[in-house]
Amino acid sequence: xxxxxxxxxxxxxxxxxxxxxxxxxxxxxxxxxxxxxxxxxxxxxxxxxxxxxxxxxxxxxxxxxxxxxxxxxxxxxxxxxxxxxxxxxxxxxxxxxxxxxxxxxxxxx
Amino acid sequence: xxxxxxxxxxxxxxxxxxxxxxxxxxxxxxxxxxxxxxxxxxxxxxxxxxxxxxxxxxxxxxxxxxxxxxxxxxxxxxxxxxxxxxxxxxxxxxxxxxxxxxxxxxxxxxxxxx
Numbered sequence: 001x002x003x004x005x006x007x008x009x010x011x012x013x014x015x016x017x018x019x020x021x022x023x024x025x026x027x028x029x030x031x032x033x034x035x036x037x038x039x040x041x042x043x044x045x046x047x048x049x050x051x052x053x054x055x056x057x058x059x060x061x062x063x064x065x066x067x068x069x070x071x072x073x074x075x076x077x078x079x080x081x082x083x084x085x086x087x088x089x090x091x092x093x094x095x096x097x098x099x100x101x102x103x104x105x106x107x108x109x
Numbered sequence: 110x111x112x113x114x115x116x117x118x119x120x121x122x123x124x125x126x127x128x129x130x131x132x133x134x135x136x137x138x139x140x141x142x143x144x145x146x147x148x149x150x151x152x153x154x155x156x157x158x159x160x161x162x163x164x165x166x167x168x169x170x171x172x173x174x175x176x177x178x179x180x181x182x183x184x185x186x187x188x189x190x191x192x193x194x195x196x197x198x199x200x201x202x203x204x205x206x207x208x209x210x211x212x213x214x215x216x217x218x219x220x221x222x223x
Contacts, residue, residue, distance in 0.1 A: 004151065031209075031210075033211065041216070041217075042199060042214035042215060042216050042217055043152070043199070043214050044214070045211040045212070045213070048209045048211060087151070087152070089151075089152075091210075096154060096157075096167075097152075097154070097212065098151075099144075099151030099152040099153070100151050101149060101150055101151045102151065
């Protein structure tokens, strides 16, 4: 079966760095997405990786290792507004997105 | 600005009633999707469409139907609502022709079936 695993909840301090991991087992791979979802709102696109390596976009970076079925989202200089759920999703061989359950990130002052 | 909207935003209905949730996008995207989101689960795909008159079943399609008569709209119908269909429903769209093909989401509809 297809499976996306990510931690349920993480806590970090304002101004610090946090890494949210995602491991996956899917039938085929056509890219990995990270989305941010604030409570009661829609998911919004953060990043996309299809090749191994690090993609940097401002305070957010995303890393992919296809051989290990592994990705992480790195958030630097954390701000209170970064408190949200972070969703990992893999596009499988049918070009469908398979979603993890999300990681709730709590930022403390 | 292009956008994707859903209506209603909140709906309470009774078991056995037919319910239709609307989704409208002005991105001119070919691809449209319906998901449900429940605590402890990732987004689960209900139905999707790659163009006008095209519809396909997703992972959790039982009890739901869609139709695509134009590019902008993909209404989701619950034929006979059940309590297990209490959830938050998200509609999404994507271009389908770009390199990334990220999905853009509507604001969601919170449905309660009593």
